[in-house]
Structures are given as C-alpha cells and as structure tokens.
Amino acid sequence: MSQSAANGAALSVGDERVVDIGTIAHGGHFIAHADGRTLFVRHAITGERARVRVTEVSSKVVRADAIEILEASPDRVPAPCPWAHPGGCGGCDFQHIALAAQRELKARVLTDALRRFGRLGHAQVEALGIEVRELPGHPDGLHWRTRMRWATASDGRTGLRAHRSHEIIPVDRCLIAAVGVDVPDTAPVPKVLHTVRDRQWRLGSEDFWQVHAALPEALVDTVVEFAQPQPGQSWWDLYAGGGLFAAFLGEAVGATGRVDAVESSAHGIRVARRALHDLPQVRLHTSDVEAWIDATDHDAPDGIVLDPPRAGAGPAVVSAIAAAEVPTIVYVACDPVALARDIALFAQRGYRVAALRAFDAFPMTHHLETVAVLRLSGE
Numbered sequence: 001m002s003q004s005a006a007n008g009a010a011l012s013v014g015d016e017r018v019v020d021i022g023t024i025a026h027g028g029h030f031i032a033h034a035d036g037r038t039l040f041v042r043h044a045i046t047g048e049r050a051r052v053r054v055t056e057v058s059s060k061v062v063r064a065d066a067i068e069i070l071e072a073s074p075d076r077v078p079a080p081c082p083w084a085h086p087g088g089c090g091g092c093d094f095q096h097i098a099l100a101a102q103r104e105l106k107a108r109v110l111t112d113a114l115r116r117f118g119r120l121g122h123a124q125v126e127a128l129g130i131e132v133r134e135l136p137g138h139p140d141g142l143h144w145r146t147r148m149r150w151a152t153a154s155d156g157r158t159g160l161r162a163h164r165s166h167e168i169i170p171v172d173r174c175l176i177a178a179v180g181v182d183v184p185d186t187a188p189v190p191k192v193l194h195t196v197r198d199r200q201w202r203l204g205s206e207d208f209w210q211v212h213a214a215l216p217e218a219l220v221d222t223v224v225e226f227a228q229p230q231p232g233q234s235w236w237d238l239y240a241g242g243g244l245f246a247a248f249l250g251e252a253v254g255a256t257g258r259v260d261a262v263e264s265s266a267h268g269i270r271v272a273r274r275a276l277h278d279l280p281q282v283r284l285h286t287s288d289v290e291a292w293i294d295a296t297d298h299d300a301p302d303g304i305v306l307d308p309p310r311a312g313a314g315p316a317v318v319s320a321i322a323a324a325e326v327p328t329i330v331y332v333a334c335d336p337v338a339l340a341r342d343i344a345l346f347a348q349r350g351y352r353v354a355a356l357r358a359f360d361a362f363p364m365t366h367h368l369e370t371v372a373v374l375r376l377s378g379e
C-alpha cells in the first residue's frame, strides 16, 4: 500500500483498491468508485469485482487498471494477444471480452451517448433499435486491420505504443492486423489498390482510408440506402477524403446530376481525381468545409453526406449546413459522443434521426462506426 493510502490522503498513482466494476464509459473504460473518487478502469468488465491499480490521477479523472480479477464476468475470455494486459500494448481495450459482449458494450455506449449528449428520449432511442453489427470476414475479431503504424524507438527497437504513453512495447506480431502488415515494418508502404464495388482507389500510407477491410463497402451500401440519391439530384459529400461516397453518389445522380465533394487534404483530392476520373458530375473542392459552405452562394442540394474527423462537425458547420434546409443528411461517425453532440445541434434546427446503423469496424477495441440519417421534420 502506498504512503498516500496509509495516510487516508487522496488516491495516488500505484495505489491499489478492491472495487466493483460498474457500467462502461466512452473510451473503453469501466466506472468504479473508491475513496470518494470515480475511477475509469481498463481491463475489467461490468459486474466484476477486481483489484485495481491507479495509473493516473488528476483533478478531473482517476485512471486505473484491473490487475487481479476476484469475481469474473461470464463474458471474460483469455486475450488472444499476449501483449494485451495492464502495462502492455495500448492498441486494444477489449481483448479480454467475448466478441458478442464487445458489441453489446459498444451498443450501450452509443445508446448512452444518444441519450446524454444527443438528448434523445428513451422512446426515440428504442425506436432506432440500436445494435452493433459484425462486419464480414473475420468472425474471430482478428486480422481485419489493413494498415498499421509501427513505432520505432531511438535505439531502433520497433513495436506499438503503451496506453496513453510514448513507451514502445516490443510487439512482434499484431493479431488484429491483416496478414502482410502484422509484423513490424517501418519502411514506407508502397501504394495499395482498394476496390469497392467495381471501383478502384490507389492509396499511399498517408491517404485516409477506413482501416477495416470490409468497412468501405458496408459504409457505401448504408450511405446509399439511407440517402436514396436519384438521377438528376445534387448532393454534397463533406469531408470527402478520396471520394469514397462521392463516387457512388455520382453514379446514382448520373450525368444530369451533380455532387460537390469537399476535402481539406490536397492528397485526398488527388486520390479522388484519379479514382473518379470518369464521373465529371463530381466536382472536387480542396477546402475547409466551413469555408467552402460560407464562400459561395450555393444552391441548396437535395442531400448531404458528411463524414467528419473524430471531433465531429461542431456548431459552426452544423449551423451552416442547417441553414441550407437540406431535407436529408447522412452522417458517418467514428465517435459516438461527437455524433450525439452534433445530433443535438441538428435537432435545434428541426432535424430528427430517422434511422441509424452501427458497425463493429474495430473488433477488440472500444471503437465503432455509425451511420445516421437525419431528416428535416415534416419531410
């Protein structure tokens, strides 16, 4: 026991406590309480009793790792990866949880986010029938990651980083990585060809692409199903990356329609220009989204697809979009809390969530991908 615990003082790094593990919080942590503080615990599962060791203390948060499980959850399984343990690789949070239970936990996080930050009522959330769907290809939750960022220490050692740390753990094989990128390799990766439906993208390692092999196709299918783009219509694809959604919106609206794809990275636009060269109805704009919407007096489109980075679109972009009174907005999100916050902002402008689909695009981690379609009330 550390000195601080013996004195009854505030919790300190290294202190150990036996706690009951409560509900999951966003970020792959589970809530527990000790010494009047709320603890965010990794390597645990709701319902367990565990000995935890404090890893970080600040005025806002106490983080801890479960180091001994005294009463195990029925959802606990042996981690497939030997590097997934307290103090080990920081890449995966859920290796110790059965895959079906991982998806239920992600559904709970999404549900809580929609209630707390999206301000949706119980009945509204129930009506959305939230579940997190398994993606095809990897029923064991392994070998799905098509790109990796291996780290190299100053002494040349390679590996992956520990949780919230620059320390490099000497991981020699990553089990969630696809065969071919699963062993340390810090050499520049040659350009890789990705095919979605029958269209191809040629991408370098710095170009954005969804990391789960099956996710681009699942997202395209869902976006097109939710958007229902029709020949002759006009759509915006905001935060367009290499033009994944713009391509299939462009095919659907046809030569008489128009898609404006907006992306701040010139790299992304170059990728899109090559992949979508046969779709002159797709106009590519290298620009910040907010600046592009503000810059010109655009005609309001029939619909908007937006796929912002982790922080979400935020108040300025939401109000710029909402001002156009577009009937349909399809929102692709990798962060449920950022999505929920933006849903609350859209709700102030008359939009309601009509349908939502979530995917387990990052098995063994707490991450998930969600697509929501928002419609202007009365549409």
Ligand SMILES: C[S@@+](CC[C@H](N)C(=O)[O-])C[C@H]1O[C@@H](n2cnc3c(N)ncnc32)[C@H](O)[C@@H]1O
Pocket (backbone or CB within 6 Å): 208, 209, 210, 239, 240, 241, 242, 243, 244, 245, 262, 263, 264, 265, 268, 287, 288, 289, 290, 307, 308, 309, 310
């Ligand atoms: C989550 S990715 C989506 C890419 C694309 N929709 C896809 O699925 O391949 C977000 C993209 O937004 C771009 N981005 C980030 N901030 C931006 C901004 N303020 N304005 C325009 N694009 C931005 C990033 O470069 C990145 O390509």
